[in-house]
Structures are given as C-alpha cells and as structure tokens.
Amino acid sequence: MTDATDPARPGTPEDDSTPVPRTPRSEVRERLLAAGSQVFAEQGVHEARLDAVAAAAGFSKGAVYSNFSSKEDLLAQVMQRATNRVLLSLQELVRIDISAADVGDVVRAAFGRHDQSAQFALLSELRAYAMRHPEFMPEFVRQRRTLQDGVRELVHTWFAAHPEVDPGMPLDTFATILIATNTGIVFDAPALDGTDPGDAVATMVEAVLRTR
Template identity: 80%
Template sequence: MTDAPEPHTTGPDRTRSVPRTPRAEVRERLLTAGARAFAEQGVHEARLDDIAAAAGFSKGAVYSNFSSKEDLVGQVMQRATNLVLRSLQELVRVDIEAADVGDVVRAAFGRHDQSAQFALLSELRGYAIRHPEFMPEFVRQRRHLHDGVRELVHRWFAAHPELDPGMPLDTFATLLVAANSGTVFDAPALDDANPGDVVAALVEAVIRPR
C-alpha cells in the first residue's frame, strides 16, 4: 500500500523517484472504496483503515484528502449524485422527438444496475436519521438531484411546446424520481421490475399533444 505522497527509492536506484499518484486519482479511488464500504458495511461499521487499504493507500491518504469521516461520507454522496445526473444528462437531450422519448427515458433510468447505488443511498438515509448533523447535507444532495431532473424536464418541454405533460413540470419531475426510487426499493417484491421500463411507461402514459 502507498499513501498519496510516495517516497523516493533508495540504493542503486535512488536517483529515480517513484511517480506520485495524482491527487485527483487518489480522491477518486478513496471515494469509490468508501462508497462500496458504506453500502456493504454501513457508515458506522466501515473503518477508514479498510477503506484506505481497499483503495491502495494508507490511512494517512484519507486525512490528506478529507477532513474527517463525516467529510468522506458527504463527498461519497456528492459523487454518487453527480454520477446519476451525468448519466441522465448524457442521454436526455432537447432534440429527442416525442416518439422516441420513452425509449430514451427507458435507457436513462435502466442503463445501470442500481442495486449498489440504492444500497448506498439507503445507508446514507439511515445515517442521516441517526445523525441529525448529517441531515442537512443529505437534504442538500437530494435537492441537487431533484433540481437536476427538473432542469432536464423543463429544458425538454421548452423545446417541445406542442406537448402537454398533463401536470406541472415540477410535479412531473418529482414523479420520475419517485417512480425510479420506488421501483428499485421494491424490486425484490416486483420480480425485479426494470426501473427504466416503469419510468418510461409513466412518461408515455402522461405526455400528450396539446
């Protein structure tokens, strides 16, 4: 294992130094390891030593990049939120025609296995309930996700004034997130229903010509 600042070599090769791992890569590896540990073990049980080791570093790398375990938890959630929004933004474009929007939504919400992501979100939600000091960060990140989905919804409908969502756009965006989250949550009881299919069915059922 290594920490972010890797030492110089000694002996015959002491004139050569071992390349330092870029800081951005160190953070990304720690965030990935942290997300996996929190989802599988829970925030309370996950140990920083184990997270650092899984990322290939010593514990010092954690404190070189995050001020505390709580800071790591918050950054893990922010990374997860950003990954979801980037995935949606890559697929949901304003030039998508109404006839194709169902298939695009189906791909956007169903392109990845969300079980690990939802396990992490569930643990972070429980952690926020048990640790009220973390709740504002949890709320901030969830609002960021909802705001991102609302922005996509407003942008697409602005480009397609001939279509009617049948309800306020903010409500429609909230339903999209809720349908996805609810389907993932209840997947074991729904014969592993695909969230993409459920959300796409909602979109196709609601959108109508004006």
C-alpha cells in the same frame, strides 16, 4: 500525498534509479471516494471503518486523513460524487432533440445501461445515517435538493424545446413524480417479481405525455 516524485537521497543505492512517481492526489481522492461508496453501501456507514475504505482503494489509512478531515467529510463527499454522477448521466441522456415518441425508449435504455441497485444501497445507507445523526441531515437534504433541482432543470429544458407536448401537470410536479417513481420502484424491485423497473417508469412517462 502529492503529485511530486521523491528523488532518491544522495549516497544511497537508489541514486541512479528512476524515481517512482507518486499517485496524483486527484487519483488518490477519486479512488478513495469510489472505495467509500462501495464500503459504505456493503457494510453500512456505521460499521464501515476508514481502514477498510483505504484498503479497498489500495492505500493506507493515512491517505484518507490526508484527503478528508473526518469520516463525515468522506461521507459527504461520497454523496456529492454520487449526486454528480447521476446528474451527469441524466444530462448526457436527456437531449432536447429527443422526440416525445422516443422518450420511453430512452428511459428503458437508461435503465439498461445503469444498474441502480448499488447506487440505491448507498443512498439507503446515507438516508439511514442522516436519520440517526441529525447533524448530517442538512447535508443529505442539500444534496437531494441538488439532484431534484437538476432533474427539474432538465424537465423544463426538454419541454421548452417541445411546446407541442402536454405533460398534463405542472412541470415541477412531473419532475418530482419522476424522481419518486424511480426511487420507489428500485426500492421495491426485490418484491416486484417479473417487473422491469425501466419499463415501468418508461410506461408511466409514455402515459403522461400527450400531444396538444
């Protein structure tokens, strides 16, 4: 699929009609990635079929193969998209002008804005697939490290702008604990009756940060 339009062939009734533009390739790709995220999360990577992904995006199966070389290629790009979206959201959220006193409220607001259940369902399926298919594990690890590096960079940037704040531990350790706490509490959310994940993570952050 391309960005170009297909003019009507000479001698056909469509000669005088306005050509219908094709969907831009970038939009096709984004719709397929969004559909892949949904289908993989809901059906599981192993059970999900590419024609189901194509149908969810509103295209034929051929559109998948026009944009991705294989199911594994689509899977890797779906994970890349998810990683990029998480990092972009964090970059928009974590600003250096946020005071230590407001960090907890920012975390609570972030959880309120973004329902992580669908994202976690996708991550769980990707992790399970990587465990069963060792050839995919390096890609899974690479992208998780990309996310971890992004969080560490944000943590270092914020603390560099707030030398008056003591995290009580090495910054890389603090970043790792943030990721692990978030992942763990979303994982256990169904069993944590009455616990608000955003409030729990925010409370942990508030307990750690201290003015020097």
